[in-house]
Amino acid sequence: MAANNTMRKVSLRNIMAHKLRLALTLLAVVLGTSFIAGSFMFTNSLSSTFDAAVSNAFSDVDAAVNGDSLNEEIRTQLAQDSEIANVNAESTQTVVVANKDAEAFQTRGGSASLNPYYPAEEMVGKPAEIVEGAAPQGTGEVIVNDSAAEKFGINVGDEIIVVHPDHRESVTVSGLFKPSVEQGEALLLEMDAPAFIELYGNPEQLVVSAAEGVSPEELVDHINVTYPTLSAESGEKVAKQISDAISSALKFVNYFLIAFGLIALLVGTFIIANTFSMIVAQRTKEFALLRALGASRGQITRSVVFEAAIIGVIGSAVGVVAGIGLVAIIKAVLNGQGMPMGSSLGLSTSAVVVPIVLGTVVTVISAWAPARRAGAVKPVEAMRTTEQAAGSPLKVRTIIGVLLLAVGAGLAVACTLMDGSTGRLASLVGVGALAVIVGFFLASPALSLGIVPGLGRVIGAPFGAVGKLASTNSRRNPRRTATTAFALTLGVALVTAIGMLGATMKSSVADTLESNITADYILSGPTSGNFPTPAQTAQVAADTPGVTEVLQLSIASATVDGASSMDYGPELQKSYVVDNNPSSMISFDMAEGSADFDEGFLATTDFAAAHGWKVGQSYPLAVDGQPVGEIELKGIFAPNRIVENMVIASPQIPAGIQTVYMVGVNGTGDDLRENLENSVKDLVVVQVMSSEDFAGEAAAMINQMLAILYGLLALAVIIAILGIVNTLTLGVIERRQEIGMLRAVGTQRRQIRTMITLEAVGIAIFGALSGVIIGLGLGWAFIDILGGVGLDTVTVPWDLIVIMLLGSGLVGIVAALWPSHRAAKTPPLEAIAA
Structure with missing residues (x-):
């Protein structure tokens, strides 16, 4: 027991005696765990903000009533x-609001x-307070929330x-009000009920x-018994149900963020x-x-663990x-963007305990192998005056690594040649990707021996003897070089694969949209949010000078033989509906039958099969869940990307249940677009787009998604950069005597600064180059098996790859700034004496 206590004291004193080492090791742990802790807290904060809003909305509601038809008769009975x-x-x-000149307010x-x-x-619940003007009267007046009005x-x-x-109305603002629940930059209107x-x-x-004297529970029971x-x-129960649904929806956000936190922690693991x-x-x-003094x-081993x-905690x-x-x-x-999230920081037991436990466990696991090596040190090593040997031979780990690389690459290639469900094949490629990454990690020290010195010679050629010395240094400890580079390899591989997926998606979307849309122009509502194209768009377009043909593509609650174009559950089956022959607006690659139809329906090859x-x-047709006869399959x-699964001709579908998706227009004249833009101006939300514009909007949405992913992956790359700083700094400490000798001669x-910088650049470029190769291979495999969902042609983002390779050189230079400066300040005589 006494010996163990002594070793603990030695460990604690050693930690405090090397504050720089401590800080560098802590940094990798901090970055990984901060993202995981932040993920938990952010989703907790989001959830509490929504809970507060829901609670306020239902705080004074005794009962919420639902039914098939809440018509005036039912409302009157309840009121009496x-x-x-x-x-x-x-x-x-949901509406779009514009000024009298039809210029929409951007919320x-x-x-x-x-x-x-x-x-x-x-009012049931908390009433809104009118702060200026008067209450609205009739369909021509509204009141507006005061913050949006300002x-x-x-x-x-x-x-x-x-x-x-x-429809569309021109109304007068009769007053301004302060809502009972603030909703950020939301524009809220209220009209006389x-x-x-x-x-x-x-x-x-x-x-x-x-009523007075009636409890909420009694009221709920009374309504359920009296009105079958x-x-x-109860309002309390409804509030809880909504809050639970929101929490469930936010779990995806939490999982998504935690996944990137784990990637950051994984990269940090190699650095630790x-x-x-x-x-x-x-x-x-x-x-x-x-050991010579009697330590076992x-x-x-336990002292290092x-x-x-301690460092992990x-x-x-x-x-x-x-x-x-x-x-x-x-x-x-978010507050600056008009999306307030309340005052809660989202602290919870899980947000504190999980990151601490996870970070500590990862740190201990990362230190286990080095700790065992420390325990294996022989007492005779105390007499060494030279740097310890580079470690055990690389033969066994290299063989295992190469085998794993071959298995992983083989599995990925085999998946591209196999038939099967996309999900199963993607999972197998994921297994292959893991094998490739682990295999590369094991084999990379041997690979670095053949690549990094060569890179070093090329990079160091303009710097003469200093460049040669940097190249020699880079091969002295291949394990360290490879492990340092691997953190960057992992980050770059992920960025490359995701960039490749994004480039392929954009290319595929652009190609298919431009080839599928044959109409001169497409008129549609906002491409984001839940706001469809206004119902009168097709008629407005038809009345425009120069327009010769109009096609309306809508969405309606309709099924054929129990199937629909989009199936989101028994209550949410939606199908595409056209009001005219679609072949002049949309290019159909017909396998059988004809796209020239004004009744019946068309289906895709796989959907029909x-x-x-x-x-x-002919097959049974149902509208809003009610059978309405049979409908013939015409082709x-x-x-294609415009019509999924099937499309129905509109004569069989009542206009009242159709929601307009887009309107295609053909016409003549150089001023057709200008005429259309003038015609739809009063509709406020309608955009006039060519097929190229339409594809561009889709590409912009993909870019937004990629920007989020790149932003999250940037954390892994930042940790990798800090890993290079860490390795170089510790290397400078380790090589203090050697650097002192160089200064003395x-x-x-x-x-000295140039030498350390060249070493860093070589390590960074090796890591980035390896990451690009792995990312391209895995990206190709994933995209190839996604060919069935529209990703047909693999597109390589060469601009991104060039930027990353050039950027890796810059990463090496930046990472070397402090270590090289520290090395250059090494006092020659003191270093030699040490």
Whole structure:
């Protein structure tokens, strides 16, 4: 016991005696764990913000009532019920709001919505407070929330345009109000409740308050018993259900962020392991002396593991604090964008405990192999005056690594040649990718021996003897060189693979959209959000000078033989509907039958095969879940990006249930586009696009997605850069005597800085080059098996690859700044004496 206590004291004193080593090792742990802690806190904060909003919205609601038809008769019966005080229609209409000149107000991260207004004495829940003007009357007046009115310069008495998917109104602002729940940059309008229902129909839900002396539970029971067509639940229960649904939806965000946190921690793992390996090598004499004084192998090993555990706990705890700072920064940015997230930082037991435990475990695992090597040090090593040997032979690990590389690459190639479900093949490629990465890690020291010195000679050629010396140094410890480079390899491989996927998606989307859309112009509503193209778009386009042909592509709740174009569950089956012969607007590659049809339906080859459909045969058609007869299959076409699975001719589908997706236009005249833009200006939300414009918007959305992924992967690359800094700095400490000797024989400080910088550049380029090769191979395999979902031609992002290779050289230079400066300041006589 006494010996163990002594070793612990030695470990603690050693940690405190080498503060630079401690800081460098802590940094890798902090970066990985901070992202994981921040992920938990961010989603907790999001969840608490939504919970607060939901709780406020239902805080004074005694019961929420649902039913198949909440018509005026039902509402009147409830209003006259002696156990009910007030009844409110609960309905929100997403709209676009513009000034009288049809210039839309841009709400950025917010939204624009229209709701029914009730005076305070009739309101269920917290009433809105009118701060200026008067309550709205009839369908021609609305009130606007005060914060949005100030932002957009809306005043009482102004005329504004409200665009709904089904119609458009010009209304007057009768007043400004302060909502009971603030919603950031949202633009909120309220219209007199009877007028609102007159324009937008029966509400989706009713909220009611209990009469005096009636509890919410009694009210719920009373409604359920008295009105068998209705279903009532307490406001508290509804709030909980909504909060639970939001929490469930946010789990994906949490998993997504944690995945990148784990990538960062994985990259950090190699740096931690590398750091401990170097520290163990530097402390060989120290361990040998301890062995000579009676310390056992187990005690030495446990002492290093003990140090790792302390560093893991401290680094992880600092990572949690850094995570809090990360969340605070994100919230400040979102607040600046008009998306307030409340005051909660999202601290929870899991957000603190999980990162600390995970960071500590990873640090201890990373230090285990170096700790065992420390325990294996012989007492005689205390008499060595030269640097310890580079380590055990590389033969066994290289053979294992090459075998894993071959297995992983073979599995990835085999998947591209196999038939099977995309999900299963993608999983197998993922297994192959893991084998390639692990195999490369094991084989990379041997590979670095043949590549890094050569790179060093090329890079160092302009620098003469200093360049040759840097090249020689880079091969002295291949394990260290390879492990340092591997952190960057992993980050670059991920960026390359994702960049390749993004480039292929953009190329594929552009090619298919431009080839599938044969219409001169496409008219559509906003491509983001949940706002369809206005219903009157097709008629407005048809009345435009120069237009010769118009095709409306809509979406409706319709099924053929129980199948639909888009199936989101039993209650959400949607199909494409066309109102005219689509072949002049959309290019169909027909396998059988004809695309010239004005009744019946078309289906893609795989969809028809899956359902056993044959051209010329008829199948049952249902609209809104109700059978309406049979419909004939007119043709089968190859899948395209405009129409998924199938499309139905509109004569069989009532116009009232169709939601316009896009409108295709053919016409004549050089001013056709200008005429169309003028015609749809009053519709506010409609955009006029060519097929190239349409493809460009799709590419822009892909770019946004890639920007998020690159931003998250940047953390892994930053950690890799810090790993190079770490290795170089520890290398400078280890080679202090050697650097002192170089200074003593006349090497200038500038030459020492150049030598260290060239070593760093060589390591960085080796890591980046390896990452690019691995990323290209895995990216090709994944994209090839995704060919069935539209990714047909592999596109290599050469510009991104060139930027990364050039950037890796810059990474090496930046990473070497501090270590090279430290090396150059080495006092020659002191270093030689040490």
